Amino acid sequence: MAIIVQKFGGTSVADAGKIRRAAKRVIEAVNNGFEVVVVASARGKQTDRLIADALELNPNPPERELDQLLSTGEIQSVSLFAMALDAAGYEAISFTGAQIRMITDSVHTKARIKSIDAEKIREQLGKGKIVLVAGFQGIDENGNITTLGRGGSDTSAVALAAALGARECEIYTDVDGIHTTDPRIFKGAARMDLISYDEMLELSSLGAGVMHTRAVEFGKKYDVKIHVRSSIEEKEGTIITHEVPQMEDVVVSGATIQKDMAKIDLIGVDNKPGNAAKVFAALAAAKVVVSDIVQTEVSAEKANLSFIISTSDLRAAKEAVEQIKDDVSCQSVFVRDDIAEVSVVGVGMRTHYGVAEKLFGALAKAQINIDAITTSEIRISCVVNKEQAKDALRAVSAAFELDKVAQDRAKRG
Numbered sequence: 001m002a003i004i005v006q007k008f009g010g011t012s013v014a015d016a017g018k019i020r021r022a023a024k025r026v027i028e029a030v031n032n033g034f035e036v037v038v039v040a041s042a043r044g045k046q047t048d049r050l051i052a053d054a055l056e057l058n059p060n061p062p063e064r065e066l067d068q069l070l071s072t073g074e075i076q077s078v079s080l081f082a083m084a085l086d087a088a089g090y091e092a093i094s095f096t097g098a099q100i101r102m103i104t105d106s107v108h109t110k111a112r113i114k115s116i117d118a119e120k121i122r123e124q125l126g127k128g129k130i131v132l133v134a135g136f137q138g139i140d141e142n143g144n145i146t147t148l149g150r151g152g153s154d155t156s157a158v159a160l161a162a163a164l165g166a167r168e169c170e171i172y173t174d175v176d177g178i179h180t181t182d183p184r185i186f187k188g189a190a191r192m193d194l195i196s197y198d199e200m201l202e203l204s205s206l207g208a209g210v211m212h213t214r215a216v217e218f219g220k221k222y223d224v225k226i227h228v229r230s231s232i233e234e235k236e237g238t239i240i241t242h243e244v245p246q247m248e249d250v251v252v253s254g255a256t257i258q259k260d261m262a263k264i265d266l267i268g269v270d271n272k273p274g275n276a277a278k279v280f281a282a283l284a285a286a287k288v289v290v291s292d293i294v295q296t297e298v299s300a301e302k303a304n305l306s307f308i309i310s311t312s313d314l315r316a317a318k319e320a321v322e323q324i325k326d327d328v329s330c331q332s333v334f335v336r337d338d339i340a341e342v343s344v345v346g347v348g349m350r351t352h353y354g355v356a357e358k359l360f361g362a363l364a365k366a367q368i369n370i371d372a373i374t375t376s377e378i379r380i381s382c383v384v385n386k387e388q389a390k391d392a393l394r395a396v397s398a399a400f401e402l403d404k405v406a407q408d409r410a411k412r413g
């Protein structure tokens, strides 16, 4: 029998009525002949409440204790869910992460999964039971409870699907799938039927925020088909899968804005070996995460070095630059913290020309200045003024027709 993993987010199990509705989805799958493993997140805002409880008693709670506390949110969800299934006449059994030996490293609050004991789950499935597993949690080799980082239940679900060789990992959520762009900003943003892991990774690290990035990485590594769909409506959502040729027919599959960005330019750095290494060593020592780097030679003697970071790292970055700037003979430092990054993503960029021209043209027509441009193989990003970010996203989304479904955009070529 084929196994299917169904993951329900916090909003989908927030109260008794919602748990019953979620249970119906599980029962449907059982009646369709699947063995079902359910992963659930903590109910509603439970995790936030637990964090607030912790901070009330200790502004700096020991991370081991925080994990111990936060893991209880998901345990509540799965045991209640099992009770709902039992009430509906279906045999179910819930487990904590520790009980199924979801082994992680020991990095509390952002642990990474190392292995899962699938045997225990198979054994229960073999007895005809629906198995429920508390998401977001694991246990380290010393028996300490760990958690996987906020939103980590997605990763629990995809990892379980991989370990069990599941047919599919369904992610039930309060949206009906992945959209080409933020529907709150660009009305009519289309829902995608299909997206590749790589596109999804670009979109989620760019702040699309629908799925935990680690979950998509896991899916890619172990080739798990991920289906993001609505827990309210019955219709199909978006499938995240490995790349198929038809994906290349669409030039741009999605667009995003990333706010809270800052840019630092080191103007007139001595153009000689070792200077970039010195600057980035100082930034690394200050634990600054750098997203994009641009260096250009301006003469035989001098170069300009720019990099983009999130505003939360700005103070640390400025201090690091202050320390290193004389050492690399930097003439001046220019900092901007009022920027946003607008990006377009699509595997079709590899085979289509004119994408950059269309993007820059759309921004020009909307009178939006581009402060910096960075690219990857399947992404082009433009740094713009923060106040113009939404207008920029609208202009770009209109230019690439992100309100049309992919097939229609592909036909037009």
Ligand code: ASP
Pocket: 009, 010, 041, 042, 047, 048, 073, 135, 136, 149, 150, 151, 152, 153, 154
């Ligand atoms: N309950 C955790 C959180 O709120 C994990 C999750 O929802 O996936 O971040």
Ligand code: MG
Pocket: 009, 151, 154, 210
């Ligand atoms: Mg989530």
